[in-house]
Amino acid sequence: MSPHTTMTESRLESELAQRGVRMTRQRRAILATIESAERHLDAAQILRRASRVEASVNRVTVYRTIGLLKRHGLIDELDLMHVTGDAHFYERRPEHDHIHVTCLRCGQVIEFESEHLAQLRAEVEQQCGFRVDVARTEIGGYCGGCQAMPEATAATRATRANKKGAEDARACGDAAHIA
Amino acid sequence: MSPHTTMTESRLESELAQRGVRMTRQRRAILATIESAERHLDAAQILRRASRVEASVNRVTVYRTIGLLKRHGLIDELDLMHVTGDAHFYERRPEHDHIHVTCLRCGQVIEFESEHLAQLRAEVEQQCGFRVDVARTEIGGYCGGCQAMPEATAATRATRANKKGAEDARACGDAAHIA
DNA sequence: CTACAGATGCAACAGAGTTTCACCTTGCAG
DNA sequence: CTGCAAGGTGAAACTCTGTTGCATCTGTAG
Structure with a gap:
């Protein structure tokens, strides 16, 4: 050092x-x-x-x-x-693969681990003949808090709203991390 | 019409x-x-x-x-x-979720279906309390043909090469679609 | 047929990321 | 410890992807 x-x-x-x-x-x-x-x-x-x-x-x-x-x-x-x-x-x-679940309304991000990820990766290597280098799963949806709001429907959601918002994310009442 | x-x-x-x-x-x-x-x-x-x-x-x-x-x-x-x-x-x-497996060297894309996708989605809905709207899994790696080439290693791969290439992708000897 | 909500084209804009090049720094050889 | 070459850096200009404002046009309900 x-x-x-x-x-x-x-x-x-x-x-x-x-x-x-x-x-x-x-x-x-x-x-x-x-x-x-x-x-x-x-x-x-x-x-x-x-x-x-x-x-x-x-x-x-x-x-x-x-x-x-x-x-x-x-x-x-x-x-x-x-x-x-x-x-x-x-x-x-990270040591173990995980996916990122993002709320399309409030921007909250949850990290989630699952056995299915490693299994999926193994399937791809076997059945596609690929050597897998990087695997990325992302899910978009509505968190518990935002589901309650009436405007949180697929056809009217405000993607890209808050584009210039403050650096820190708006909380939704839930903890920011699971797993 | x-x-x-x-x-x-x-x-x-x-x-x-x-x-x-x-x-x-x-x-x-x-x-x-x-x-x-x-x-x-x-x-x-x-x-x-x-x-x-x-x-x-x-x-x-x-x-x-x-x-x-x-x-x-x-x-x-x-x-x-x-x-x-x-x-x-x-x-x-599509009717059934599938993932996209892309070769980082030749750009070949394979679509792949797996039961793990629906299971993963269900897990997220249950355990994160999210209503899932869109799920996307992408995998990058090296296809059979490109694994054989010596330069296809993680630290030297030519990401973003061929940026201005022709519209049609270079084939790698394999079929372009599985599943 | 008409009116008007909503779609279009153009031009200007905006944001993310890259390239070029002159200059500076790290890490190694001596 | 010092010199030096390989490689990293900053600044500005650039590329590419995508968006917005606005005047004009058009699909569709009535």
């Missing part, structure tokens, strides 16, 4: 070091941001947070570092049903 | 009529294009093909019609792992 930073060496950082990838102040800030996030961040949010630690971080470097981590299979890319726009969200690749 | 067109009324068209949605020449051309496609098309490809039938179709109308169909749950949106760029692809919503 460098003497001029107070950041602990993150797991992503040591994974990259193992692979002989050069480490920089900017990358360290970006990796730490992704790892310490309490929810899924998009590139702009990663930039904003990483800048607070290391002011010199640039938009372009965030994209390049995300690309690096994706190529090494260390993070996964999510759409979260594009409820809040066209950006992609990122998370450290 | 209008007397001045040789197009048969498509299923999407009658679905929209049932819902009281106004039908136009442009929409008819777009619907027919989506329904007759032998593979998944993105907005630009839909525009190109629809223009051959109805020259007045505009980019914006394609996007608006896609939005209309999505809101009514008549088509599904796919990323196909963004192998060829950032565009989205569309397909008529």
